[in-house]
Structure formats: structure tokens, C-alpha cells
Amino acid sequence: MAKQTPEAWMARALELARRGLYTTDPNPRVGCVLVKHRRLVGEGFHRCAGEPHAEVHALRAAGAAARGATAYVTLEPCSHQGRTGPCAVALIEAGVKKVVVAMADPNPAVAGRGIAMLREAGVDVDVGILEDQARELNPGFIMRMDHGRPFVRLKMAMSLDGRTAMRSGESQWITGPQARREVQRLRARSSAVLTGVESIIFDNSRLTVRPAQLELDEAELIAGRQPLRVVVDSHLRLPQAAACLREPGRTLVATRADPDPERRERLETAGAEVVVMPSAADGRVDLHALLRHLAEVEQVNEVLLETGATLAGAMLDAGLVDEMQLFVAPTLLGGEARPLFALPGLERMAQQRPLDILDIRAVGRDWRITARPR
Numbered sequence: 001m002a003k004q005t006p007e008a009w010m011a012r013a014l015e016l017a018r019r020g021l022y023t024t025d026p027n028p029r030v031g032c033v034l035v036k037h038r039r040l041v042g043e044g045f046h047r048c049a050g051e052p053h054a055e056v057h058a059l060r061a062a063g064a065a066a067r068g069a070t071a072y073v074t075l076e077p078c079s080h081q082g083r084t085g086p087c088a089v090a091l092i093e094a095g096v097k098k099v100v101v102a103m104a105d106p107n108p109a110v111a112g113r114g115i116a117m118l119r120e121a122g123v124d125v126d127v128g129i130l131e132d133q134a135r136e137l138n139p140g141f142i143m144r145m146d147h148g149r150p151f152v153r154l155k156m157a158m159s160l161d162g163r164t165a166m167r168s169g170e171s172q173w174i175t176g177p178q179a180r181r182e183v184q185r186l187r188a189r190s191s192a193v194l195t196g197v198e199s200i201i202f203d204n205s206r207l208t209v210r211p212a213q214l215e216l217d218e219a220e221l222i223a224g225r226q227p228l229r230v231v232v233d234s235h236l237r238l239p240q241a242a243a244c245l246r247e248p249g250r251t252l253v254a255t256r257a258d259p260d261p262e263r264r265e266r267l268e269t270a271g272a273e274v275v276v277m278p279s280a281a282d283g284r285v286d287l288h289a290l291l292r293h294l295a296e297v298e299q300v301n302e303v304l305l306e307t308g309a310t311l312a313g314a315m316l317d318a319g320l321v322d323e324m325q326l327f328v329a330p331t332l333l334g335g336e337a338r339p340l341f342a343l344p345g346l347e348r349m350a351q352q353r354p355l356d357i358l359d360i361r362a363v364g365r366d367w368r369i370t371a372r373p374r
Helices: 006-020 054-066 087-094 113-120 131-137 139-147 177-189 197-203 216-222 261-269 287-296 309-317
Strands: 031-036 039-045 070-073 098-101 124-127 151-159 163-165 192-196 228-232 251-255 273-276 302-305 323-329 355-363 366-373
Touching (some): 006 031, 006 039, 006 070, 006 098, 006 131, 031 054, 039 054, 054 070, 054 087, 131 139, 139 151, 151 177, 177 302, 177 355, 192 309, 197 228, 261 273, 302 309
Parallel strands (some): 070 098, 098 124, 151 302, 151 323, 192 228, 192 302
Antiparallel strands (some): 031 039, 031 070, 151 163, 323 366, 355 366
8 A cells, every 4th residue: 555544544445345336225324444554464344234244344354453543433343242243342352552533323223432431441443534435335324323314315317408308208318328237237136126116017127137238347246136126106006017126136116005906916826025105285295205215124324216206206306306316318319208207396496406416428429417496
């Protein structure tokens, strides 16, 4: 390592943590490096739930060299017994003299207890180095712990004139293969893919990760894992022959109270898991309740919202979109084509919905805009 600064060692820990981008759900992505006499003696990252945490992998790699070392870890070491033992205890027993933590753990089961345990054992602890980068790595885990709902990332593909499909609903393909590969990566990192029943009816979307469209090393990391598929369907109109019901993994159909029992039985026979949500004021599925269910029951960290104008507009209107990934193709679909959002009631400039643009970059022949509602 060219620069042996605390920031450089933490940057390495963050690089390791990113290797778990597709695999750690419902746990956070965490990396750890152990440094002694300005030399790396061990490193590791959390691979998937139920397996050892990053600190344990790093300690195993370091062996006896861990005694007297400094640990750089991207998230506060856990202090509780879960499917694995507490990492704070492992660091103490290994004789680590100092622990540098990027950010405190928002999980109420930890929430500063790991740091306190280390300090009580005489271990020097620093907190806050590269905290912003550490937080960017786990937006869903942080959102679920802090607010009881997943982080929602909206993906939409549109023409240069802001249209997502022809009036008939035809939409394949607006963007090119490079943009579609990026969408596969977004799906792969997500705990769940959320859509509306209209999108399934028009496109018969599978809502799956296609490893063949990813790089070989990425496809190997996914190893058959598929995000939970969630279809918002207030009237249980999802066709029994829908492709998403025949794919590996689970398809959850969220409907409103008092669903038609015959339609429910047909869908459950076809492989759907029907979950009944409270009704919102407009008679549709309560989207706030749905996200709470996904967080509390399904332990969903990140949701990729891939849908049409109606559900996208409703989620945006409810303040439930945290980030937008907008893929813009250099083509025009015309005024009769379908718009990006259905946002009724916007009649004056004072009612416009401003966005903060975080990033714009070329993806093949298309452009990718990353934005957040202000």
C-alpha cells in the first residue's frame, strides 16, 4: 500500500466490504483489515448471513500476528450472540490493541455496545474515519434500522423526451445492452424487486437477475441467489401464467384487504405468496405498510422499484423513493407514448418536484442519471 495512513487502511477495508455487495442480505456489507508495524497482517469481509463476520476472517488470516495490531473495520463490531459470536469479544481475545471504526452500528442490538465493550477491555477505539463512504455502502441496512423500512431505489429507462413505453405498452428495448447490464447489477444488489401488476401484464417481466448478462466474477458471486419479487396487485389481476411465478425464488403478491378468495387461491396454486396489506385512502395497497412489512417480516434492506408511471408516481408522491437511477436513451418516442411518472395535481411551477443530481455518466450509447428527491 503506497500510503499507510488510517484513511488508506480504511479505504482497503471498504474495498473488501464491497465484495459482499450481492451476498450479505439481510446483514450489512463489512470489511476489516489488521495492521501491525505499518504492515497488513490480515484482512477479510463478510460474505453472507450465517458465515463468520469480517473481523473473524481477518483474525484467522492474521493468526498470532493479531496481538498488538490495529483493526480497521467499516462497521462497529457486534457485541451480541447471533448466528455467529460477538466480534468485539473476538477482537479482545485476540489481543488487538486498537480498533478504528468507520461508523457506529445503527442496529439497536449493537448501537454503541460493541464500542463500549472494546473500551471497557482497554482497547483504544476511534470512530468516524471515512464514515460517509461506509454509510453509502449500506443504505438499506441503515434505513431499515433507523426508519423501519427498506431503502428504495427507482430504476426507469426512458427516451430523450421522457417516455418509457409506446401507448400500447410496448417498451423492449429503449436502452442498449450496456444499460441493461447495469440494471442486472442493480437487481443483484437488491433484496427485493418491486413492481406493479400492470407492468407484469404488459411486459410479462421475470424480475430476475440474469447471470449471463453479468461479468463472470459477478455471476459467480451471485451463485443462484435471486431477490424477492414483489408485485403490488390491489385486485389480484396477476395472470397465473406470469413468468415471474415460474422463476426460481419467491414471488410475493401484495393486495389490499378482503381479497377475492377464488383469485387468491388460483394465484397461490400457481406459486404466489399472497400477503394482505391495509388499504390506503385511495382504496389501493398502503405502500407505507408494504415497506414496513418488507423490512420487519422479510428483512429487506434495498428495494429496486421497476415499474410503470402509476406506481412510480405513487411511491414518489408518498415520499418513499430515496434514489433514482434513470437510463436515458438517445431516441424519441413522441407525445402519445407513456410518461415517466403519473403525478396528477401538478398545475403550478410551485408544485414541481425538484431533484438533486448526484451523477451523470455514459453507459454505452445511453446515459445514466443518479438523482435523489430533494
